Structures are given as structure tokens and as C-alpha cells.
Amino acid sequence: MSVIIAIDAMGGDKAPFVTIEGIALALKKHPSVKFKVFGLSESVPEELEKHNLSGHENIEFIPCSEVVKGNTEPRLAIRKFKDSSMRRAIEAVSRKEADAVVSAGNTGAYMVLSKLILKTIPGLQRAAISTLLPTKNGKGVVMLDLGGNVDVPAEVLVQFCIMGQAFAKGVQGNKNPTVALLNIGSEELKGTASLKEAQQMIQTTNAVSNYKGFVEGDDIFEEKVDVIVTDGFTGNIALKTIEGTVRFFSGIMKEELKRSWITKIGALISKPAFMGLKKRLDPRRYNGAQFLGLQGISVKSHGGTDGFGFSHALGVAIDLAENNVNASLERELEALQEKLIIAESSAGLE
Amino acid sequence: MSVIIAIDAMGGDKAPFVTIEGIALALKKHPSVKFKVFGLSESVPEELEKHNLSGHENIEFIPCSEVVKGNTEPRLAIRKFKDSSMRRAIEAVSRKEADAVVSAGNTGAYMVLSKLILKTIPGLQRAAISTLLPTKNGKGVVMLDLGGNVDVPAEVLVQFCIMGQAFAKGVQGNKNPTVALLNIGSEELKGTASLKEAQQMIQTTNAVSNYKGFVEGDDIFEEKVDVIVTDGFTGNIALKTIEGTVRFFSGIMKEELKRSWITKIGALISKPAFMGLKKRLDPRRYNGAQFLGLQGISVKSHGGTDGFGFSHALGVAIDLAENNVNASLERELEALQEKLIIAESSAGLE
Numbered sequence A, B: 001m002s003v004i005i006a007i008d009a010m011g012g013d014k015a016p017f018v019t020i021e022g023i024a025l026a027l028k029k030h031p032s033v034k035f036k037v038f039g040l041s042e043s044v045p046e047e048l049e050k051h052n053l054s055g056h057e058n059i060e061f062i063p064c065s066e067v068v069k070g071n072t073e074p075r076l077a078i079r080k081f082k083d084s085s086m087r088r089a090i091e092a093v094s095r096k097e098a099d100a101v102v103s104a105g106n107t108g109a110y111m112v113l114s115k116l117i118l119k120t121i122p123g124l125q126r127a128a129i130s131t132l133l134p135t136k137n138g139k140g141v142v143m144l145d146l147g148g149n150v151d152v153p154a155e156v157l158v159q160f161c162i163m164g165q166a167f168a169k170g171v172q173g174n175k176n177p178t179v180a181l182l183n184i185g186s187e188e189l190k191g192t193a194s195l196k197e198a199q200q201m202i203q204t205t206n207a208v209s210n211y212k213g214f215v216e217g218d219d220i221f222e223e224k225v226d227v228i229v230t231d232g233f234t235g236n237i238a239l240k241t242i243e244g245t246v247r248f249f250s251g252i253m254k255e256e257l258k259r260s261w262i263t264k265i266g267a268l269i270s271k272p273a274f275m276g277l278k279k280r281l282d283p284r285r286y287n288g289a290q291f292l293g294l295q296g297i298s299v300k301s302h303g304g305t306d307g308f309g310f311s312h313a314l315g316v317a318i319d320l321a322e323n324n325v326n327a328s329l330e331r332e333l334e335a336l337q338e339k340l341i342i343a344e345s346s347a348g349l350e
Helices: A017-029 A044-050 A074-079 A085-094 A107-118 A154-172 A193-205 A232-257 A261-269 A271-281 A307-322 A325-349 B017-029 B044-050 B074-079 B085-094 B107-118 B154-172 B193-205 B232-257 B261-269 B271-281 B307-322 B325-349
Strands: A004-008 A034-039 A059-063 A100-103 A128-133 A141-144 A179-182 A211-215 A227-229 A289-292 A297-300 B004-008 B034-039 B059-063 B100-103 B128-133 B141-144 B179-182 B211-215 B227-229 B289-292 B297-300
Touching: A004 A017, A004 A085, A004 A307, A017 A034, A017 A044, A017 A307, A034 A044, A034 A085, A044 A059, A074 A107, A085 A100, A085 A107, A085 A297, A100 A307, A107 A289, A107 A297, A128 A154, A128 A232, A141 A154, A141 A232, A154 A179, A154 A193, A154 A227, A154 A289, A154 A307, A154 A325, A179 A193, A179 A232, A193 A211, A193 A325, A232 A261, A232 B232, A232 B271, A261 A271, A261 B261, A261 B271, A271 B232, A271 B261, A297 A307, B004 B017, B004 B085, B004 B307, B017 B034, B017 B044, B017 B307, B034 B044, B034 B085, B044 B059, B074 B107, B085 B100, B085 B107, B085 B297, B100 B307, B107 B289, B107 B297, B128 B154, B128 B232, B141 B154, B141 B232, B154 B179, B154 B193, B154 B227, B154 B289, B154 B307, B154 B325, B179 B193, B179 B232, B193 B211, B193 B325, B232 B261, B261 B271, B289 B307, B297 B307
Parallel strands: A004 A034, A004 A100, A034 A059, A100 A297, A141 A227, A179 A211, A179 A227, B004 B034, B004 B100, B034 B059, B100 B297, B141 B227, B179 B211, B179 B227
Antiparallel strands: A128 A141, A128 A289, A289 A297, B128 B141, B128 B289, B289 B297
16 A cells, blocks of 8 residues: 655745655655645645646645744744644644655744644653664664653653664664663663663563663764664754764864865865765755654654755655554553553562 | 972873873973872883983882772772872872872772862862863863763752863963853753753853853854853763764775775875874873862873873873962852852842
């Protein structure tokens, strides 16, 4: 059965130019997938026409009258903008008219609207944001939470482990992903109280299959595990620190290569290597973060990406929908809940 | 007046070979500084001889009978090893026979021994570890805490700001360093409760001069501020993530440059650029972290560094001692305490 992806064609810095180009690219790679395209009548049909997608059997255009802008406050996006492309694309998933939704628009608004409309999975305390990061041999590592959940209790960290594994199963086709908690040492005594409690909870209840203990910040790219779980504060600091370090390192490298005509010539000759480096670290190839823990698949594309990058975010949504990850996630979280309750009550009996 | 530095000559992977080489290098740069060298009679005099330092008027060798090893448990280092080079070098500072102590040995043991012997500054809740990191234009940024303090309350974060500024004054000769708290957004509403409370505390009491608000992970190398403060958990994650990212990025770059004979030739021609890059990011040039908040200057060198790196850690100790940073830090922390108490009591009166 072919999956159906709902798209907020108006989200992102250069919408709908980038979003429609992304759809055209994704359609070439996934010719059986159907796309429901939500956007303004004055711009979307024109872009579809440019890519020969007008009247294409896999494309359905649904006109909307409003757009949630980049600076729209999330609470306004909830109360107003009822006919926005963002809201209506999310609603298509809640109405089972689509299997996943993708937007490159206002992150805050998209997150609250996704939560409001799709609702969190019963028994789940918090939704999280998860994404794939490049690693040294190209396998990639799933990291969560990047959604700013601060002060995360142990039980939620355990849920995040299950959620991250579901994401890895979906986007990497990894049947049995390994998972670790991010900490400041691999010894059991280190770290915050919730980290220690979470590890103990996992070990005593056997609630997370393939749990590998603690990893540290310098293990992120080493492919020691498939999924790395942390709270949203630490995850954001780590992700931004990675971005800053890459920018810093490549900035200094460029400066040094431009320092003399000799180094410039060398750099010119080595150009294929720098192109290879760029390709392997290309953030567009890792574009597409999932709002995990909702009763529907909601994928966020970076707002500043191009058509190639947006097509990758669509690819993430397609993979997650085709692998039907959310249905199994709900079952697994229910099983986790049972295990934790049993462990708690038997601990109480002692 | 020339300063006196006490050195644990037996600490580090290749001690005393590396430590004595470091002293020889530091002495060339700081000819008036005096060094008290603590170590075993069977190896240290021999190394001093190699560098023509035997009987040098600036060098005093103090024989000890024990060595705290890399795997010695901190609590054992406290109870036993009373005549270790590490302990006796620290004691030289507590007895006012030296202005600062430097060791490249067992971090945990060195930290607990430093705290035990030198004691924390009165009124200070926690000691912290601070170091200098490279930045894009070479100015460097002071970061703390890297010492693993988890669950840090607001008041301690405020103290860390003052402590980080003291370190910046010492090692950068920066008279009026700016400081920021590391957070997941520059808006006031983001982050943990202690971060928000710390910022409010600073703003209402004016307790920290030159406070610049929140910065994010990708600002670390941007020279937006001179000092970045965070709790020890986040600081460790950020530091290790930086290390991991640099290793990952340079690993991929090397792989790509070795992929064909053409790129290899280009890399050979560009070699001065890669040497320049290496030099600017050389961790040896940023070696030397301070245990901040103790009643004495205690500097930790990386255990795996070489003589050049160890001489830099000695340089940090010399700068801190010459600028007499600890004395002014005690006064500033006292003033901070007063301001916080006044603010608290006037808030209570409202």
C-alpha cells in the first residue's frame, strides 16, 4: 500500500519554491508515494506547473487561505490561522487522510499544533524531537531529545530510549538498534540523579532491549550505539556545540588554506577531497527531525534548507510511514508501562 | 617579587621525563620564577641533570618517597600516600612555601587532595574547574565548570561567574572580562530553573559586572563573551562534544585527502595550511585547568601532554600567581555574598 504524505507547502524561508522542488525530487525517488500539498492558490499551482506536477496522479493540491509565518507566536497559531497550510496539513494526519505530515515552517508553532491536533500517545509524559546525525563510517546516530524538555525525570528518559529506537527502526531500517544514555562518564556513579535512576530502572526491569549503558560527548560520532538519549537541555547544548565546532574548525581551515598562493594551489588540487568532506557532512542529507511520541508522524524540516534538503525530510516521513513505526511504538510504550508498574509494585512488596 | 611554583614531578603518563622538560621550557620563558620540584630521588635528579638544571638557582628538588598512580582511588590518596609528590607539592602551597601547584597526575586524587589541603574559600559552596578554549580570532574563551558539579543551584552559578572572571583576569590579563551563562536560547524564558533564577539574581543585584545574558552552544567559539559559565554536567558534555567533533571532522578530512593520488599531492602542497590549522587548535597551547575556589592556586595539566604542553600549564600557574588572582577573588566573593544577602532581605521586606 502506498503511503500518503501531507505537506505544508508554505513553511520555510523560500516556500513554496523549495517545498515543491523537494516534492519533485522525492517523487522521483519514491514514485508510488502520494503527496497532499497544502498552500496558497496564488503561488503553489504555479510552482507545481514549473515541475510538470499539475494534475499529476500522485499530487493533490489543497488550497488554504492562511500562512503561519516564521515570527507568529505559537499561541496565536493555535487560536487563529484555522485555515493555515500548516494546521490543515497536520489535520490531514489526525483525520487519517495522510500517514505523515512535513513542514519547514515556524518550529514552535508546528510543535504545539502537532501536539494539539495529533495528541501524545496515551501514557506518555512528554513528546521529544529526534534526528539523525552523521557518524564516522556513515551509519549515522539517532539523537534525542532536541526539543527542549528540561528537568526530565528518569521514567521519561526510559521512554525516550524506546522512542529513539522506534525512530532508528524507521529511518535506518535498523531492526534491533542499540541505545545509550549520554552522561559525563561511563561509570555508574557519575551523572545526574535521573540518569542514574533511569539506568537502574532499565537494568532492573529489562525494559529496554539492547541498552548499552552510558556514553560520553566524545562518543557521539563513534558509532558505539545507534541511539543516544539525553534530556532536551543537554541535547540542544550538544547539537549546537557540534554546529559551532564544525563552523569554527572549517572557518580556521579555510583561513589557513587562503593564507598563501602555495596553499591556495594545494587546496585547488585537493578540491575533490573537500567536496567529499562537504558531501559527507552535508546537513541537507540529515534533514528531517521527528516530533516523537505523537499519535501520528510529524516531521520538521530545517527552515533554511533547499529542495534537496526538503526532499530528505520528505524521505524521513516516508520511511517512518512505510515502516509503520508509530503503531509499534504505541505497543512498546504500553509494554514499558506494564514492566515499570510491575517492578514498582514488586519493589513495594519487599 | 618572583613567584614560586610547586610541581608534582611524578604526575602524568611520562613523568618525570615530560614534567622536567616542561620546567626547562618554562624557565626559559620565565627566568625569574622559582620551581620547587617534588619527586622520587631515583628519577628526578637524573632528568634535571639532562637539562642542566641540577643545582640551578631557580630549581629546588624535594625528594618524596611515594607516587599517586593514575589508577589510585581518590579516597586512598587521602588516607595513604602521605609522602607522595602530589600531596607534598600541594602542601607547599598551603604552607605558603609556594604560590601555586601544578600536577599532570590522577585528576580525581589531585582534586580531592587540593580541596582537602587548600580548602575552599569561605562562603563558597563549590569549587569548579575552569580552562581556556581556542576561539576563531585567537582570543580564547574561559569555560567552567568542567569539574562535574551536577545540579548546580542559581547562587552557585552566580559564584561561578565571578570565579571565571577571576581566571580570565589571571590567564588572559583581561581587566574587565565579559561573562554569559550557557543556555538553550538567548530568550529569558528558556532553560532550567536555576539558569533563569541565576540571571534574575545577577540582574536584580548587579552582582556580576559585565554580565551579558545567555549564550548558546554554537556561540562558544564566536568570541561573544570572555567567560562562559555552566554547571559541571553540561560543561563536561560540551567539552567532550567539542573534542569528539574535532576528531570526527579531522578524521573525515584526512580520509578524503588520502582517497586519491591527486588529493594527496594537493594536501602535500597545502601542508603549511594544515600545520597552521594544527597549531591554532593545538590542545597543548590550551593546557592547564584551574581548580577554582580554593584558598590557593591549583593547576591541572593533561596527563598525556608533552614537555611543551606541560610548560603551558606551568605558564597558567605563573600567570595566576603573578596576577594574584586568588586574593582578589576572595574579596569579590565576599562582596557578592553581601549583595545577595541585601537583595534577599530587601525582597523579604517588600
